[in-house]
Amino acid sequence: MTLGLSLGIVVGYLVVALGLGLVAYRVSETTAEDYYLANRSIGTLVLLFTTFATLLSAFTFFGGPNLAYAAGPEWLIVMGTLDGVLFAVLWYVIGYKQWLIGARNGYVTLGEMLGDRFGSTGLRALVAGVSLLWLFPYVMLQQMGAGEALVGLTGGAVPYWGGAALITGFMILYVAVAGLRGVAWTDTLQGLFMLSVVWIAAAWVVSSLGGVGAATEGMLAARPEFGSFGGGTYTPGFIVSTAITIAFGVTMFPQINQRFFVAKSATTLKRSFALWPVLVLLLFLPAFMLGAWAAGTPIEVPDGANVLPVILGEYAPAWFTALVVAGAMAAMMSSSDSMLLSGSSYFTRDLYRPLIDANASERREAWIARIGVAAFATLSFVASLFRPGTLIEVGDTAFSGFALLALPVICALYWPRTTRTGMIAGVAVPQVAYLAVVLSAVVGAVPTLPRTVFGGWDVALGLMVLSGALTVGVSLLTAATDEGDASRFAVAGD
Template sequence: MSVALQVGIIVGYLILALLVGVYAYRLTDRTAEDFYLASRTLGTVVLLFTTFATLLSAFTFFAGPNIAYANGPEWILVMGLMDGIVFAILWYVIGYKQWLLGRQYGYVTVGEMLGDRFGSRYLRGLVAGVSLLWLFPYVMLQQVGAGTALEALTEGAIPYSVGAGLITLFMIVYVVLAGMRGIAWTDTLQGAFMLVMTWVALLWVLVAIGGPSAATATLADSAETAGFLSLGGDFYTPQWMLSTAITIGFGVALFPQVNQRFFAAGSRKVLKRSLALWPILCVLLFVPAFMLGSWAAGLELSVPAGDNVLPVILAEYTPTWLAALVIAGAMAAMMSSSDSMLLSGSSYFTRDLYRPFIDGSISDHREDLIARVGVVLFATAAFVASLYNPATLFEIGDAAFSGFAQLALPLMVALYWRGTTRAGITAGIAASQTFYLASLFTAIFPATYAGWTPGVVGMAIGLALTVGVSLVTTPATDERRARYFEGVGGD
């Protein structure tokens, strides 16, 4: 009976979200801009919560508590404080300039924006190719998270493959129907829902175990977790914490599903209000989620190797219906990330690869159709890869964050320095990506550099080459050096 109730709650939630998508489909114009960006009309609340729900994924709900469970609550500093602040700053530094340029010139993707400025379809294709490369494992991460969560919650009644398949099928149907407008609406509902349910779960668990003091005391009583109550340690070194905060913060700003929301804001005021509220939302979600993981380490719970701690602590200390609602909230987070990723991935493919290299005269209606077909193919391929479950959620997510982070500094240089050349930004992006990929998949480079991760080192290489090569090269004749500076203003 409990399994039927859990599945019923989760499926009911999926159906509710799908109904919103169907309604949005009826209101969506059959144009690429409306499908991708909701015609650039998002307001403050919707923009804030769609960004919030889109970003907070299986990495947040499962990998984050797992890290806190294994190593202590300082993970809150990395994600909750450092990245809440780092990303809010980048939201203004990158996002506001992108919004101005998108409004002026109709850009939909970063590749389109850079390709136009530097007069290069190959640069446009490079940015799109790199973005799709790193987007793929992050879509897969959501499927892995959904599969493992449903398997743990139902004690194996729903196998991993069925859970991953369920989320994949839902993603495909939802994105094909809803587009950005429907996704933004359901993101707002899902963001508020997962925030409330996470706090309800935290309070329920604390009441069950005697309050925060009792929960913290259990950490001090165990030799294995006593170090959780002090800063630092073998895992949370200053270099590792800063490296992770930097790569996640900068990587988030270039995640396609997050970055495209910079283009979708309805006005400058909408964009600025949203970024100001962002750090508050981050802390409100990360603190309860990660503290549940930390306190679980002192409660002598049995968490099988490879499983996630959050479903285990919920199953132990909360009623079945509440555990199912919280997992539904986590599923909402995964869906919010996945559907937006698929939408953005299809835009990168159609706008930056199909248009420049296959059919430059494609109509808006045909592009809209190709985008929807692309969603099906991309999601299906990621699902097949997820069945092999090749790495932990943290490893998958960290690789994607750091990969996207390599794009951030070359983009910032181009947005604010007229002297950037096509050769400079191409060298910066290509070299940093090559270095990071080699660090990830080969033994050519060391695993760390005096404690700093390859992701941060790659960012430094990208910045140095973008600036250095630009200084010693001449701009190509078809570059538009004034594109980002003249005729671009606020409301």
Template sequence: MNAIGIQLGIVVAYLCLALVIGLLAYRVTERTAEDFYLASRSFGTIVLLFTTFATLLSAFTFFGGPDIAYQSGPEWILVMGLMDGIIFAILWYVIGYKQWLIGNRHGYVTLGEMLGDRFGSMGLRGLVAVVSLFWLFPYVMLQQMGAGAALTGLTDGWLPYWAGAALVTVFMIVYVVLAGMRGIAWTDTLQGAFMLGITWVAALWVLDAVGGAGAATASVADSNPEFLALGSSVYTPEFMLSTAISIGFGVAMFPQVNQRFFTAGSKTVFKRTFVLWPVLVVLLFVPAFLLGTWAAGLGIDANIDAGESVLPILLNEYTPVWFAALVIAGAMAAMMSSSDSMLLSGSSYFTRDVYRPFINADISDRREDLLGRIGVVVFAAATFVASLGQPGTLVEIGELAFSGFAQLAFPVIVALYWRKTTLTGMYAGIGGSQLFYLLARFTSVVPATYFGWNASVVGMLLGLVLTVGVSAATSAAADERHSRFLYGVETE
């Protein structure tokens, strides 16, 4: 069998293994919306930790991160380590624990449902859903782009970009429609553990092939000496901090991550997972991003701006065919873990926060479950069509989505902790920050940077000021229900 046949065989076999796990989960999944979307809030420590971990192991991490390190140096480890290792761990507790307590008490499935009930507003519920679906679209598309680029790089161009993207799209549609949250979590646990191990093996294999870490670093010193000095024209303090803040807060608002705050089986499970989180992500980021850095010194030629990714090319050069294919298969499965979680959450936002309140409030659980599965197919097909145009690099699209979601964070935090937050304040905070960020990214009306800080951070601060200021100047609406949240109640 030729090399391409081996590579594609390993990739398809791995995806089929994930599909088998999904079929097993389908057999024990109840035909209710809560079980389909939240696995009946039953996750233990290991499953919750690894399903969140694998959900974030997207094309942005596996291909975008090494690509940045290849182009600009290894300081991206600090950006992502700060984002995931510190900022998101803190937000996991500040937002997630409070959200779990409230969701466990009232049975909420989505963030919009929780906020809409607290403020007595279907409009706010719909706004949160629409904003979330808007920013979710490019991030699902990013996974399909990553898969297409990965398979093209792995097969040296034999498999066209569109075919790779189509392959992963078909698999993730079938998988999500069958498996639901329970199956996704089961495969996430397998894939998260596998990718953590295989990334370290890949790094050690490449180092062995080139003569060790010293030789690899020396080659970087010869070709890109600026990579070995902290800071550069790219990695300014303002860029690193604003990027880390935008990504960290954006992760906490991603539907597929935020929804997992509702799934812990107990208080103990929730607290254990956020303590273990920083260790897990740093163990992944270090070898993945160093591979991208070493690739620059080893003379690997990857045209990142044209959609190529350096990791498949590097592995093809320095590891056996079967191993390179195994790593890419695992990375694609991890991307599928991100995509299937996004599709599942996007479906829940549509059915729970758009269809149910605005179209048919009397829909049965079984019918909502069916509608959610249909929504998965439609959303995935639309993002696939959009991905064929490759509207930007993986990093550009990922940063756009992260920053868009980050605009929701401060209004949500204020609502969770300040009793005097009003519906008008929430509309002002969410609407104002979203409008500001959209104008900054898609027009020249608003500057994109402010003394080195990106517009995302400025928009977040604007959202905080508007939420607090307008809430302080307005009265609570008649339908607001402060009792739905735990203000002044012992929550430990």
């Protein structure tokens, strides 16, 4: 099996995805509502898969199996709980409420919604700025994943930077031509594709190992501690704080949060909600068990490589491995596209227009958005070359940063007494504190602040509590401003 064919499959798949985006572009209108929200016309299947595919990232395909391989299959429980159950509940609590409010007042972004409610351009810009800040490591994570994936697939013939650069190029090209309709279409294609492929991969490996029972036996022979629930990395503190920070963080991701505004009808949201736990399980079970089972096989996973392509390379034909890597890279591309697209709407609507040029033409705004995307992706590409942590670590940092927004937003959605000062304090203070923790690990001159305390409890969880307490406490101490209007968020009684 030649290198050329593997690379051909990867590039070919990316080109097909790009082609689909172009078709979607041709049927779309040129308004901002269509570009960012596909005219709020997304149906159940597409909404479900476009949200799902946004979660189909390097974090799931490479980071997840890697952690299961190193520390045990409990990662399935952590991700299943946070994504399948807690996120679904938040989908209702935050998502449906935002949909009701957004549809009523025509909002496109979270910052716009909050800025309008509290009559504050500053809050609007703050929320957008914070979101863009944490989007950066998560886009970088996809580039790191793609770089590692191609190194693994080609045995190092394509260098790490080459893979990262390839996906960066496709990302920029894709966002520039497609808009949300295109992203949503390819997400659906990719979601269905990856779901099938990951099951075929699991079946292939399991049958080579002699069945599920034999695979588990092999795993337990090599790592007996994998069989019992908990232990090692998986302390109660780790499980609880990871599940909570990631689930709340996911709801505040620009690309997920913006999905709350795009559903065609409430029925779409309701169906997606009920199907969600099953869909999540269908993806995570084979992906993470493959990682865990790999621990019982004689494969060697080199430093900085991902376990999934390695085990497939051992037990499945090369063309199939290439197809899985292609699918995973395309999934990362579509995650990143969603992120960059939403990020660009945060940038143009919440930062550029209100702060720099309120009268910019639509055409100018569209160009600013595209240039912004190219600059953002290029910078995160450069940062990805330094590989500042594992995929899980980088992802977790981003999730936690977003999670700190969640409680103030929930307060604003449900508690009319929330004030502008309360919101600003509740958002800004925990963000500054968390940024200090994260940066202290990167900057050599200062002592590194601990990320976890008391056996695996994440400090971000404590800061989440602080964010809620500050929002409520400061709101109680301050009066609502004249510009604020709580009735903007009222949805009941008609």
